[in-house]
Amino acid sequence: MTPPGQQPEPSKSRQRRERERAETRTEILRAARELARAEGWDAVSMRRLADRIGYSTNYAYRYFKGRDDILLAFVKDGFVRLADTMRTGGTSVQAAAAAYLDFALDEPDVYQVMYGLGGVHVPAADTVTEGNAVGAVIADALGVADPYDDRIARIWATAHGLAALHAIRKLPVDRAHLHRLLAASVDDLLRTPQQPEEGDAR
Amino acid sequence: MTPPGQQPEPSKSRQRRERERAETRTEILRAARELARAEGWDAVSMRRLADRIGYSTNYAYRYFKGRDDILLAFVKDGFVRLADTMRTGGTSVQAAAAAYLDFALDEPDVYQVMYGLGGVHVPAADTVTEGNAVGAVIADALGVADPYDDRIARIWATAHGLAALHAIRKLPVDRAHLHRLLAASVDDLLRTPQQPEEGDAR
Numbered sequence: 231m232t233p234p235g236q237q238p239e240p241s242k243s244r245q246r247r248e249r250e251r252a253e254t255r256t257e258i259l260r261a262a263r264e265l266a267r268a269e270g271w272d273a274v275s276m277r278r279l280a281d282r283i284g285y286s287t288n289y290a291y292r293y294f295k296g297r298d299d300i301l302l303a304f305v306k307d308g309f310v311r312l313a314d315t316m317r318t319g320g321t322s323v324q325a326a327a328a329a330y331l332d333f334a335l336d337e338p339d340v341y342q343v344m345y346g347l348g349g350v351h352v353p354a355a356d357t358v359t360e361g362n363a364v365g366a367v368i369a370d371a372l373g374v375a376d377p378y379d380d381r382i383a384r385i386w387a388t389a390h391g392l393a394a395l396h397a398i399r400k401l402p403v404d405r406a407h408l409h410r411l412l413a414a415s416v417d418d419l420l421r422t423p424q425q426p427e428e429g430d431a432r
Numbered sequence: 433m434t435p436p437g438q439q440p441e442p443s444k445s446r447q448r449r450e451r452e453r454a455e456t457r458t459e460i461l462r463a464a465r466e467l468a469r470a471e472g473w474d475a476v477s478m479r480r481l482a483d484r485i486g487y488s489t490n491y492a493y494r495y496f497k498g499r500d501d502i503l504l505a506f507v508k509d510g511f512v513r514l515a516d517t518m519r520t521g522g523t524s525v526q527a528a529a530a531a532y533l534d535f536a537l538d539e540p541d542v543y544q545v546m547y548g549l550g551g552v553h554v555p556a557a558d559t560v561t562e563g564n565a566v567g568a569v570i571a572d573a574l575g576v577a578d579p580y581d582d583r584i585a586r587i588w589a590t591a592h593g594l595a596a597l598h599a600i601r602k603l604p605v606d607r608a609h610l611h612r613l614l615a616a617s618v619d620d621l622l623r624t625p626q627q628p629e630e631g632d633a634r
């Protein structure tokens with residue numbers, strides 16, 4: 231029995247186990263991203279990952295249920311970091327939109343997984359709520375309480391469309407030009423006075 | 433020797449062979465789309481297609497170089513039909529944009545292949561010029577001669593972003609609402625007077 235006032239020993243060893251577990255997960259994710267950058271996300275399999283970091287495939291399965299589970303970890307982490315980047319980018323809608331675009335251009339591999347682009351299949355049903363934080367940052371910058379404000383969707387769609395078309399080389403312009411296109415659309419949207427909603431059925 | 437004024441016989445049989453060839457290609461493409469609708473584009477392989485229409489796999493390879501070649505046929509045909517739909521939808525920018533969105537919503541399976549969405553991998557390098565006709569229709573509707581006018585890219589990006597976010601359930605609103613979002617963005621863009629370009633380096 232543990233004397234009162236003293237940390238029970240199992241808790242310490244559990245803490246250590248949890249830390250080690252988190253470290254191993256991080257190591258597997260790092261290897262996955264390296265593999266994806268070198269050979270594309272198609273190459274990321276449990277077997278390839280295990281080979282790469284010198285574990286058995288069975289051992290890797292103790293940390294992730296499979297390839298989809300690994301991709302899902304990138305989706306979740308990606309959306310958390312994207313929202314953070316937008317939040318710290320500034321308080322204006324323009325700054326938030328620009329930070330969004332920069333993230334998509336700086337981490338095309340992660341953006342690809344987040345939105346199921348370029349041949350990466352992420353089960354959409356599992357990631358429906360991911361990205362809500364992105365909308366929340368735009369809502370804050372717009373100063374609106376409604377997370378379904380139409381202007382949020384329009385800014386998001388334009389930013390995503392620019393990034394996605396650029397990624398498949400349908401919009402072969404440079405970064406500064408992409409930013410000008412996005413800024414012009416956000417400017418136009420902000421310039422238009424908001425009319426009161428006329429019984430919008432949503 | 434063929435008497436003058438008469439169609440040479442080889443030409444007639446060549447015409448017949450070409451017609452039959454076109455019909456077989458059409459049959460293979462029809463089977464591919466049915467398979468894609470039933471089981472997703474991942475299921476579309478030369479073997480599965482040959483099985484489905486009762487040909488040998490080798491026979492199917494006489495008509496298409498492989499799975500990528502079949503996807504490419506859908507990309508090309510999709511962009512031709514998309515541009516046609518936009519052109520016949522009306523002469524205004526609003527009508528062209530609305531026709532674009534309707535195409536994406538009516539044929540999500542084809543749109544997916546055209547833009548490499550949802551796990552479908554189409555080699556981007558092979559389809560860079562596909563879609564130029566879409567830009568040309570928007571340019572006509574805007575009344576601009578420059579196929580790289582920034583407003584074309586902005587309308588295209590917004591329409592694509594809305595369709596793509598909706599396809600992965602990140603924008604779970606109905607068709608009428610999507611149209612309102614797109615129309616509002618196009619309206620804002622058209623309302624803004626065009627300033628003369630200030631030494632845009634392109």
